[in-house]
Amino acid sequence: MNYKSNRRTAIKTMATGAGLLTLPWTMESAFATSAKILGPKLNGKINHSVCRWCYSKIDFEVFVQEAKKIGITSVELCGPDEWPIIKKHGLTCALPWGEGMTRSIEKGFNDPVNHDELITGFENIIPKVQAAGYDKIICFSGNRRGMSDLDGMRNCAIGLRKLMPIAEKHNVTLVMELLNSKVNHRDYMCDRTSWGAGLCDMVGSEKFKLLYDIYHMQIQEGDVIATIRKYHKYIAHYHTGGVPGRHEIDETQELYYPAIMKAIVETGYKGFVGQEFIPSRKDDIASLKQGVTICDVA
Known part of the structure; x- marks a missing residue:
């Protein structure tokens, strides 16, 4: 996902394979x-x-x-x-946006330098989300910048665990988006469903889940239906x-x-x-x- 109007666009259509013409x-x-089957309703x-x-x-x-x-x-x-x-x-x-979330998605929970600002922002917005009658809010891992996946997972878990008490109190789930790092978000850390599921286990709260973006995960890892079936308990939203x-x-x-x-x-x-x-x-x-x-x- 990219929330800027100047997001780079790619190919508009795919040419139909010659083999399909014989089907x-x-x-x-x-x-x-x-x-036609679905109809207007x-x-x-x-x-x-x-x-x-x-x-x-x-x-x-x-x-x-x-x-x-x-x-x-x-x-x-x-x-x-x-x-x-x-x-x-x-x-x-x-899935609301909110205060503390207008920062670049490249600077997320995987870097402890960002924790204070992120935690303050989420502590401010989570009660407002609940007051509005909503129960989720989006978040991001940030880019690797040379960091190992395990260190990034640990850092994310440390920051997110600090927010779980307020998330649980207000019944608001933080939902981390899975993004591809091949085309749209180079170096983004949470780019595989297995890594996101591991982070969910490490955080250890039902108030932290994943956003499974079908577009991004088809590019990054494919096997969409099998992945959804395997990891669905970790997924709180789809795009x-x-x-x-x-x-x-x-x-x-x-x-x-x-x-x-x-x-x-x-x-x-x-x-x-x-x-x-x-x-x-x-x-x-x-x-x-x-x-x-x-x-x-x-």
């Missing part, structure tokens, strides 16, 4: 069939959310209203100033995105999202799935509606 159906027809097995930063060119209140029309019930990665607008329209914020390029999640990319969503549902997951792709077409809201329809498995 009785194509990925495009499979997605179209899925959408949502099925309710997936709680739909959307990341605000991907639609920053749309007025915020207008965007909230448009998201609600689609059936989305959460607009996420928003700070306290935006929460009243979300509430006004009857939506929630499944989508087309690979390559982080654009629409339809036939233009390599992942088949209906199967991924079904695997998530089968784990017993009851949280939200946040659409976090950058629309590449003229009608952003149409792309968002398509993404929700694709993920709204029966």
Whole structure:
């Protein structure tokens, strides 16, 4: 995930492999069939959310209203100033942004130099998250900068453990995002699901979990469905995105999202799935509606 408007973009679409032309159906027809089966009403097995930063060119209140029309019930990665607008329209914020979180994601909990500032920021925002009726907030590991994975894990655990009492008191879960370090976030430490799960075990609290970003983890480690099935107990939130390029999640990319969503549902997951792709077409809201329809498995 990148929360800056000038995030570098990659390939918009994938060329359809010549081999697919010989099959009785194509990925495009499979997605179209899925959408037809789902119809205009949502099925309710997936709680739909959307990341605000991907639609920053749309007025915020207008965007909230448009998201609600689609059936989305959460607009996420928003700070306290935006929460009243979300509430006004009857939506929630499944994964809030907040004070102390505007720093670079490169400087996170894996470096003890950052702990005092991070801890102060989270101690300030966690009660506000609870007061607003929300129960999660995002956090980051930071970059390696030559640090070993084990030392980074230990450092993260030391800092995060200091926040667990206040997180537990206010019933707010800190959710660390898994990001790829191959393409988008060079040197980022929490770039593998196994490392994140190890950190969860080391912290030892149910108020620390992972954000499994499907886009990032497809790039970094692949094997998405098997990984979700293996590590689902550590995951508190999911994000989508087309690979390559982080654009629409339809036939233009390599992942088949209906199967991924079904695997998530089968784990017993009851949280939200946040659409976090950058629309590449003229009608952003149409792309968002398509993404929700694709993920709204029966």
